[in-house]
Amino acid sequence: MKKFLALFAVIVFLSSCSEYQKALKSEDIAVKFVSATKMYEAKKYNKAIRLFEQIAPAYKGKPSAEKMFYIYSQSLYKTEQYYLAGYQFESFVASYPKSEKIEEASFLGAKSFSYLSPVYSLDQTDTYKAVDKLQNYIDTYPEGQNMVEANLLVKNLREKLEKKAYENAKIYNTISDYKAAIVALDNFIINFPGTPYKEKALFYKLDSAYLLAINSVPSKMKERLENAKGAYSSLIKFKADTEYKSKADDMLARIEKDLKQFSK
Template sequence: MKIRLVLVGFMAMLLSGCAGEFNKVFKSSDYDYRYEYAKQCFALGKYSRAENLLIDMISLKKGTDEAQESLYMLAMSQYMNSDYEAASETFRKFFTTYPKSPYAERASFYVGQSLYRGAPEPRLDQTPTIGAINAYQQFLDFFPNSKLRPEAQDRLLELQDKLVQKELLSAQLYYNLGGYFGNVNSNTESNYISSIITAQNALKTYPYSKWREDFALLIMKSKFQLAENSSADKRLERYRDAEDECYGFLNEYPDSENKSIAEKYISKCKKVIGD
């Protein structure tokens, strides 16, 4: 026990030294010595040093409890170094390899946490966001009574909101592009139709979204603009559809700040359709 305490104390002294000391440890063939040094690095928040040492420890300590601990510390070091993609893979590897480990619960949680930290803003590709959602859901399935459950659930809702925002931005983009051309053509119609379909699909997928009214507003506006920019043979039918959509919007959101838009559209539709 005394020898171990002396070793730990010596490690702490080395850690306060220069990079030359680290290189000596890194090249040392005394694996127990390197392992203890890596643990001290990790404990003192020197995660880059810990990561460099722990990568080899996983194979060198294979079949021991130290290999398991090394893999977990490696994953956490990568996470603390903001290398979230690598961290998610290492945490996943840990959970797959050691599903009964005392660290398994946190490793499963940190798969999702790593992907969450690396998830892009809503305008960009949301593949990492979907991966994070799946990871958190898997964590909740495996550990339904975990103390980390509330945090995982909060993250799930936040990530789902990001997916909804992505759909809202896409629908808004189609709507904006529809008006960009400024005259009746197939591109104009196609963009308004795409805006309608994107918004409608989002409402089906996320019926309780806080952006529900925003999607409904886009559908109403797109249907009206589609009617406005239609050829003669389609105008009457599309104005009727737009009018119905306006009434539906007012019924669902009678106190909406966009109420005047719906009323204005209804008035214009009636002039075309006739009372």
């Protein structure tokens, strides 16, 4: 019995392969569509894609085009070809606005772009695109079945953009461009008022203001020392028990000592 089942499986496999090869060589797009659909249903997505690529240009406008482009998009998504999947899902939404699959296609198209988002240290153009597309899904389908996941994806992507913005601002402190650091960190705090990086941003603003002040020419030192003292106050006001308290107090002591020379 086992030998019979194994033989049967081999026959089915060979028959399937033969049918697929014939479909690849066929000039009949209907034959290709039937075979591609079978490949998709058998989860042989790469084979399905190869056939869909052959017939997609000729299938536009045909009665079964909606189904074809939907499973073509799904095949690309399931093989993690996210750039192409995103493009095909968006094209599907634009072409079939009354489709019962439109919400799912809108979500998967947007989600495809979220997979293209790189680590925070790299250029975040694709992250911004993903946020815009997911937000568009959220706005269009406020009661959508994928709303929870869409909101979570947006939250994660925005956190990445926030970290990128913080690191971009902090880098000026790292390279000793203290004036630029103060401006960049101020802008970061304004743009992300609830950020978990606020304490760090306030400290590096203080550090930048302090180092700028103590290394200034005499004519600019007093004003810069006072600015640094204000940066210290902002940090302590935000979090009195900041993890940077010891370093900040040392800076304040030096600031107040140097300010004394201007009160004589």
